[in-house]
Structure formats: structure tokens, C-alpha cells
Amino acid sequence: MTLTLQYVIDALNVGGLYALMALGIGLIFGIMRLINFAHGEMVMVGGYAMLLLIDLPGPAVVGVSILAVVALALAIERLAFRPLRDAAPSTLLVASFALSYFLQNLSVLLFGARPKPFVFASALATDLQVGPVRIALLQLVSMGLTLAALAGLTVLLKRTSIGVQLRAASQDFRAARLCGVRANSVIAFAFAISGALAWIVSLIYSAQIGQLSPAMGVRPVVIGFVATILGGLGSLVGAVVGGFFVGALAVALEAGLSLELRPFKEAVLFALVFLVLLLRPQGLVAVRALRERV
Amino acid sequence: MADPIDNGDTPGNVLAARQVNVRFEGLLALDQVSLTLQPTQILGLIGPNGAGKTTLVNVMTGFQAPNEGRVALNGQEINGWPAFRIGRRGLARTFQGVRLFRDLTVLENAELAAVGMGLSRAAARERAWETLDLLGLTGKALQRAADLPYGDERRVGIARALAARPKYLLLDEPAAGMSEEEAAQLAATVTEIRRKFGCGILVIEHNMALIMELCDRIQVLEQGRSIAVGTPAEIARDPDVRRAYLGADHGLTPAPRVRSAGKEAEAAAAKAPILAVHELKVSYGAVAALRGVSLRVEEGELVSVVGPNGAGKSTLMHAIAGVVTPDAGDIALAGHSIAALAPEQRVRQGIALVPEGRHVFATLTVGENLLIGGVTRRRDPGARAATERILEYFPILRERYGQPAGRLSGGEQQQLAIARALLSRPRLLLLDEPSLGLAVRIIDEVYEILSRLNRDGISVLVVEQSIARALAAAERTYVLRNGIVELEGGSNELFGDSAFDSAYFGFARTPAQPQ
Numbered sequence: 109m110t111l112t113l114q115y116v117i118d119a120l121n122v123g124g125l126y127a128l129m130a131l132g133i134g135l136i137f138g139i140m141r142l143i144n145f146a147h148g149e150m151v152m153v154g155g156y157a158m159l160l161l162i163d164l165p166g167p168a169v170v171g172v173s174i175l176a177v178v179a180l181a182l183a184i185e186r187l188a189f190r191p192l193r194d195a196a197p198s199t200l201l202v203a204s205f206a207l208s209y210f211l212q213n214l215s216v217l218l219f220g221a222r223p224k225p226f227v228f229a230s231a232l233a234t235d236l237q238v239g240p241v242r243i244a245l246l247q248l249v250s251m252g253l254t255l256a257a258l259a260g261l262t263v264l265l266k267r268t269s270i271g272v273q274l275r276a277a278s279q280d281f282r283a284a285r286l287c288g289v290r291a292n293s294v295i296a297f298a299f300a301i302s303g304a305l306a307w308i309v310s311l312i313y314s315a316q317i318g319q320l321s322p323a324m325g326v327r328p329v330v331i332g333f334v335a336t337i338l339g340g341l342g343s344l345v346g347a348v349v350g351g352f353f354v355g356a357l358a359v360a361l362e363a364g365l366s367l368e369l370r371p372f373k374e375a376v377l378f379a380l381v382f383l384v385l386l387l388r389p390q391g392l393v394a395v396r397a398l399r400e401r402v
Numbered sequence: 403m404a405d406p407i408d409n410g411d412t413p414g415n416v417l418a419a420r421q422v423n424v425r426f427e428g429l430l431a432l433d434q435v436s437l438t439l440q441p442t443q444i445l446g447l448i449g450p451n452g453a454g455k456t457t458l459v460n461v462m463t464g465f466q467a468p469n470e471g472r473v474a475l476n477g478q479e480i481n482g483w484p485a486f487r488i489g490r491r492g493l494a495r496t497f498q499g500v501r502l503f504r505d506l507t508v509l510e511n512a513e514l515a516a517v518g519m520g521l522s523r524a525a526a527r528e529r530a531w532e533t534l535d536l537l538g539l540t541g542k543a544l545q546r547a548a549d550l551p552y553g554d555e556r557r558v559g560i561a562r563a564l565a566a567r568p569k570y571l572l573l574d575e576p577a578a579g580m581s582e583e584e585a586a587q588l589a590a591t592v593t594e595i596r597r598k599f600g601c602g603i604l605v606i607e608h609n610m611a612l613i614m615e616l617c618d619r620i621q622v623l624e625q626g627r628s629i630a631v632g633t634p635a636e637i638a639r640d641p642d643v644r645r646a647y648l649g650a651d652h653g654l655t656p657a658p659r660v661r662s663a664g665k666e667a668e669a670a671a672a673k674a675p676i677l678a679v680h681e682l683k684v685s686y687g688a689v690a691a692l693r694g695v696s697l698r699v700e701e702g703e704l705v706s707v708v709g710p711n712g713a714g715k716s717t718l719m720h721a722i723a724g725v726v727t728p729d730a731g732d733i734a735l736a737g738h739s740i741a742a743l744a745p746e747q748r749v750r751q752g753i754a755l756v757p758e759g760r761h762v763f764a765t766l767t768v769g770e771n772l773l774i775g776g777v778t779r780r781r782d783p784g785a786r787a788a789t790e791r792i793l794e795y796f797p798i799l800r801e802r803y804g805q806p807a808g809r810l811s812g813g814e815q816q817q818l819a820i821a822r823a824l825l826s827r828p829r830l831l832l833l834d835e836p837s838l839g840l841a842v843r844i845i846d847e848v849y850e851i852l853s854r855l856n857r858d859g860i861s862v863l864v865v866e867q868s869i870a871r872a873l874a875a876a877e878r879t880y881v882l883r884n885g886i887v888e889l890e891g892g893s894n895e896l897f898g899d900s901a902f903d904s905a906y907f908g909f910a911r912t913p914a915q916p917q
Contacts, residue, residue, distance in 0.1 A: 269773065269777065269780060272766065272770050272773050272774060273774060273777060275763070275765070275766060275770070276763045276766055276770070276771075276774045279763045279764065279765060279766070280761050280763060282725055282745075282757075282761075283757060283761035283762075283763070284763075284774065285725070285744070285745040285746045286723055286725065286745055286746075286749065286754070286755050286757060286761075286823075287749065287754075287774045287775050287777060287778075287822060287823075287826065288746050288749035288750060288777050288778035288826050289746060289774060289777055290746050291744070291746060
């Protein structure tokens with residue numbers, strides 16, 4: 109019983125992280141049909157920004173590093189993707205790969221290739237005893253952050269004008285422009301949000317692994333991408349569902365696989381994802397498209 | 403012509419479809435359709451958008467399995483055969499989208515089809531040359547297919563089908579996007595193919611002039627049913643065919659206009675028109691969609707643009723709204739050119755488009771859809787009052803305010819799309835096929851609303867395939883065909899005018915005269 113509860117908490121934690129990644133990727137895909145692989149480098153930059161600012165008081169570190177990642181996201185949109193706005197999706201995809209490698213290597217140049225140990229708030233490393241369950245404080249905080257981010261995003265997308273515009277644009281970009289929605293504004297807004305989501309991931313993820321490295325964003329972005337596909341490309345709810353699904357699956361495999369199989373955990377994980385997609389190629393949450401006339 | 407198809411046994415040497423049914427998710431795409439194509443016959447297959455023409459060809463060529471019915475080729479049932487086997491039996495087709503092998507040369511494209519029939523490379527090459535010669539493509543044999551101009555592309559498509567030396571040839575919209583002269587050339591080529599090879603040829607086409615000139619017989623489909631078969635002359639006279647194309651003629655006549663012809667009209671004439679389109683040219687790749695279209699809408703007018711499928715109507719609307727970029731020409735709103743503006747900027751200048759197929763945001767609620775519609779007017783004083791006033795036209799939307807727009811019926815979605823467009827408080831409202839896919843009663847409602855909006859002072863430009871509707875509502879009408887304005891005039895005069903029929907259908911038009 110206790111063990112099960114522990115697994116559930118783990119699954120929520122891992123899943124929450126993946127869900128945040130998937131949301132950041134899915135948000136941009138929905139509106140631009142672009143899989144932004146440089147999303148992982150926003151996570152990386154968030155980590156290094158905090159490292160550079162570590163001597164400032166805590167709130168300042170948080171505030172300034174968020175601004176840094178959001179500014180990076182906006183710069184990426186303005187400089188890399190806006191000139192390619194009408195290009196083929198494959199061009200955008202290649203551009204995002206190029207950007208990803210560029211930022212990784214820039215960070216090698218600036219900070220070196222060796223991982224740097226990094227602990228932002230050491231107080232998070234303590235464990236709490238809640239009844240029979242031991243919970244790392246970090247887990248509680250990251251879960252809280254994830255939930256707060258999801259709730260905040262929901263409010264933003266449902267209640268604000270720009271949020272509703274973003275949802276409309278990601279459903280039918282052309283129809284939205286025909287209503288007067290400014291393409292540049294909503295796309296920039298989407299990038300800003302995806303930057304903020306990436307920052308939350310960099311906070312949680314760097315605390316989990318305890319170090320920073322130029323390639324640290326690659327693994328989260330691949331899993332986030334898989335979660336986006338699994339959830340159903342184009343659906344934000346799907347991205348969240350996909351993230352939690354992959355997270356739960358990862359934890360279940362960690363617990364369920366025998367010791368000798370455990371090194372192949374990810375192989376099994378992706379094989380299962382593959383299987384799910386065979387059965388539901390449209391993803392777990394299908395985008396409800398308008399019925400086409402015949 | 404009540405029962406145009408003999409339902410008897412399949413004769414030996416014809417291509418025959420018998421009582422074919424095809425269902426797509428509950429929708430009957432073909433309903434008991436039969437068709438017979440004789441050797442050496444040229445049969446035209448026509449019908450409005452969505453009638454099931456391509457579906458029928460797909461069934462006959464093995465690309466689509468029918469739910470019921472049979473297809474026989476020279477007496478042999480070919481139901482369920484894979485497409486390549488049907489091809490080897492002597493049935494070849496072209497595609498609506500041409501689908502050439504783009505990186506191969508013209509010669510190789512034709513050669514491949516012959517190789518596909520089991521010929522040796524040498525024999526296939528020889529036959530490919532012969533075929534290209536016949537179609538006048540010898541000079542272009544070594545060009546890459548991707549580099550060809552559009553008309554040539556279509557001819558290579560036919561050459562490729564013909565290189566298989568089929569007994570029956572099915573041409574799916576061979577003249578789509580062609581100019582009048584190119585289409586006339588194509589007609590001559592098809593006639594020549596019949597003479598040389600004696601094959602039966604089925605032609606799907608929207609270019610009515612071409613069909614009338616080319617075909618021995620014509621079969622008409624409407625909403626999945628065969629409504630007429632006959633000679634071109636018979637078809638041109640058939641009341642059912644007229645109705646299918648022009649929309650139900652249930653006693654609609656243009657409403658008398660109460661508009662003072664005196665000073666007001668003079669004042670309007672002196673002012674710049676609300677919309678002036680000048681010599682607009684648009685093409686998609688090599689396909690010309692608009693070939694120099696000019697039209698205008700005066701302040702307070704309701705103008706319609708009608709024309710058959712593929713005439714360029716939607717392209718015209720898209721160019722005015724700014725979602726396609728013209729190659730040449732100008733668009734001016736109240737005297738100021740808007741040609742360089744992005745679509746969202748044009749909305750701010752006072753243009754709103756209700757797109758074909760409505761395009762409501764299905765997962766957003768009705769209220770959210772309306773919020774998007776008013777996004778350019780958020781900071782206006784009195785925005786709320788304006789919204790309330792517009793909602794008075796559409797009481798149903800108030801009831802459905804919190805529901806996702808995707809759950810609305812087609813008619814309700816159309817109302818939502820119009821309301822959404824109105825919330826930007828446009829000076830000019832554009833509507834692209836507002837009656838499409840709606841029941842007659844609902845269409846009446848939609849047009850009633852349009853007329854009211856127009857009486858309340860909004861200028862309207864509406865594109866329609868259903869002509870009776872458009873003529874009844876509009877003061878003036880433009881007939882668009884094949885990318886040019888064929889005819890324009892007051893709707894009253896156009897109604898029942900024979901010039902109108904010939905402009906719309908291209909009946910009784912002689913091939914383009916030498917200039």
C-alpha cells in the first residue's frame with residue numbers, strides 16, 4: 109500500500125515534468141506546425157542562467173532567469189522562425205535542429221563541455237515523513253509547481269483574450285487571421301509561454317540531476333516530443349495526458365522490470381509507446397477536427 | 403429519361419458499372435449508380451461539386467471498393483481486383499491532380515506506363531515515343547516533368563495513360579485550370595485519340611463548353627444519384643440538370659429594390675466604390691485561377707459572384723481577404739489600395755470574410771468564437787452594445803453561448819461564422835458559398851439575414867454555386883467562369899437571360915476565335 113502510494117507520487121512527479129515539456133512543444137506545434145527541438149536548449153539556458161545568478165537573493169535568481177529564458181524564446185521566434193514563417197514544415201524542423209546544436213555548442217564554448225554541479229535551493233534536498241510515506245521535499249515542490257503551471261496556463265488560455273486567440277489560432281490559423289487575430293502577436297505569445305514552461309522544467313530537472321551540462325535538454329525534449337505525439341499532436345490536453353502517461357509508464361517499468369532488464373527500461377518504454385500508436389495512431393486525445401464535406 | 407440506365411445483363415464488350423453503392427460514414431456517396439461506356443464512345447460525366455463523379459471513377463478503376471454493385475470490363479467482373487490488374491486488363495485513367503513522376507522525363511513517364519503493361523524496355527520506349535508524337539509532346543520528351551507548364555503536364559498525364567494502350571480511358575478533369583484555347587486543343591487531342599485507338603473515353607469535366615463539344619453522350623450525377631443520360635442537346639434542355647446546377651427554382655424571383663434612383667445614387671457614383679478589384683491575376687504554381695478579374699461593389703450594395711466549380715470564386719474571395727497573394731492587379735477598399743496588407747490588417751480596415759465551409763473554431767465555445775470575432779474591436783467604446791445588437795440577428799447563438807461550436811448544426815455554424823465576421827464591424831462583408839451543405843429551409847434563413855444586414859447598411863459580396871439564391875438576393879451579379887468575368891449585370895436582367903446560361907455553362911460557345 110505504502111509502496112503503491114510512493115509509486116503514484118513518483119509517477120505524478122516524472123509525469124508532471126514530461127507534461128510540462130510536452131506542453132511547451134505542443135503549444136508551438138499547434139500554432140506553427142513546428143516541432144521545436146531547440147525547446148530543450150531553453151531548459152539548458154534556464155539552468156545556466158540560474159548558475160550565473162546564484163549569488164543574488166533567491167527571488168531575484170528566479171525572476172531574472174525566467175526573464176532570460178523568455179527573452180531567449182522570443183529571440184528564437186523573431187530571428188530564426190519568423191523569417192521562415194511560410195516555409196515548408198520540414199524546413200522549420202531542420203531549422204530547429206540547427207538552432208538546437210548551435211545553442212548547445214555555444215554553451216560548450218562559454219561554459220565548457222564538462223557537467224557542472226548545481227544546487228539551487230539545497231533545502232529542497234531534505235525528506236519529509238508524511239505518515240508512512242517518505243517524500244522528498246523536492247518532489248512536493250516540483251509537483252506543486254507543475255500543478256500551479258498547469259492551472260495558470262488553463263486560466264490564461266480560457267480567461268484572457270490573448271489566450272483564447274492562441275487557442276483559436278492553433279485550431280485554424282487562417283480563420284483566426286481572417287477574424288483579425290495578429291499572427292505575430294499570438295506566435296510571440298506562444299513562444300513566451302513555452303519559454304516560461306521550459307524554465308520550470310530547468311528548475312525541477314536540474315535539481316533532480318544535480319548538475320548542468322550543455323546537452324542536458326536533449327533527453328527531456330525527446331521524451332517531451334514522444335509525449336506530445338502520444339497525446340495527439342495539436343491537442344494541449346493531449347500533451348498533458350501524454351506526458352503523465354509516459355511518466356507513469358516509466359515509473360511502472362522501473363518498479364516492474366527485473367534487475368537484469370532494467371537497463372533496457374527505455375527500450376521497453378518506447379516499444380510500448382510504439383504499440384500504443386499502432387492501436388491509436390491519432391494519439392490518446394484526438395483533435396476534434398471539423399467534419400470535411402465530401 | 404425517367405430511368406436512363408438499363409439494368410439488364412451486362413453486355414459483352416463494354417465497361418459497365420451496375421447499381422453501385424458507396425457509403426462514407428453513413429453518407430451515401432453513390433446511390434444505385436449505373437454507367438455504360440461503349441468502345442469508341444466519348445461519355446461525359448458531369449455534376450455539381452460532391453456529386454460522386456470521382457468516387458465512381460475510383461470504383462471502376464479499383465481504387466475504391468463499392469459497398470454494393472458490380473463493375474464489369476468486357477463481360478468480366480472486376481470487382482475487388484487490385485488497381486494494377488484492372489490496368490493491365492485495358493483500363494487506364496488520369497488523375498485530378500495529374501500525379502506525374504516529377505523527377506522523371508516526359509519520355510520516361512510515358513515509358514513507365516508501357517513497362518507496367520509488361521513490355522520490354524525497348525518496346526516500351528518505342529511505344530512511348532509513338533504516344534508522345536501523337537500528343538505533340540515529342541519536342542519536350544527529354545524535359546523533367548516537374549519543369550513543364552501546366553497544360554503540358556496535363557497532356558503528359560494523358561500520354562502516360564495512353565501508353566498502356568487501354569481499351570477504356572478515364573479522364574478526371576483533364577481541362578481543369580486550362581485556358582479556353584488550351585481546352586479547345588485538348589478536345590481536338592481527345593477526339594484524335596478516339597479515332598486512332600478506338601478506345602472508349604469517359605471524361606469528368608466542369609468545363610461545360612468542352613463537354614458539350616466533345617461528348618457523344620453525357621451522364622449527370624447529383625448527390626450520388628444518376629439524374630440523366632443523353633446527348634448533349636438533350637442534357638442542355640433537361641430541367642433536372644438545370645435545377646441540379648442552378649439550385650432549386652422554387653418561385654424565387656429577384657425582390658423589387660427600394661432604392662431611390664435620384665440624388666443618392668448620384669452621390670454614390672461620385673464616391674469611390676467600397677470595393678474595387680482591378681485586373682486581378684492569381685495562380686497556384688502553373689495553374690492560373692484568376693486571369694484578370696475586375697469587379698466593384700458600391701457602398702450599400704449586395705453583389706453576387708456566381709459560376710461553376712473551379713471558376714475561381716473562392717480564389718477571388720481569398721485574394722480580397724488577403725490569404726492568397728495575387729501575381730498582378732489591385733484591390734482597393736473605399737479608394738485605398740489594400741493589396742499589400744496582411745489579412746488581419748485588412749480586417750482592421752473593414753473587410754470580413756465568412757469562409758467556405760464556415761471554419762468555426764470547433765473546440766472553442768460559441769462565446770469564445772464571438773470573442774475572437776470581436777478581437778479587433780475590444781477597446782472600442784460600446785463594443786458590448788454592438789455585440790448585443792449583432793446577436794439580435796442570431797437568437798440561437800445566445801442559447802448556445804457556452805457550448806463548443808463543433809456541436810452546433812451546420813446552419814447554426816453558418817450563423818456563428820457570419821456573426822463572428824460581423825463583430826469586427828466590417829464595411830464590407832464577404833461570404834464564400836454560405837449555402838453549401840445546408841438544407842433549403844436553413845439557406846432561406848441565412849439569406850433572410852443577409853438581406854436584413856444589407857438593408858441595415860452593410861455592403862455584401864457573396865459567392866455562390868446556388869444561383870437562384872444568389873440572383874434573388876443580389877442587386878448585381880457577376881458570372882465568373884474559368885478565371886474571367888464572363889458576364890455582369892443587374893440580377894433582374896440576368897434572370898432567365900439566355901446569355902446567362904451560355905456564360906455559366908458555356909453552352910453554344912464556339913471554340914475561341916483566332917485573333
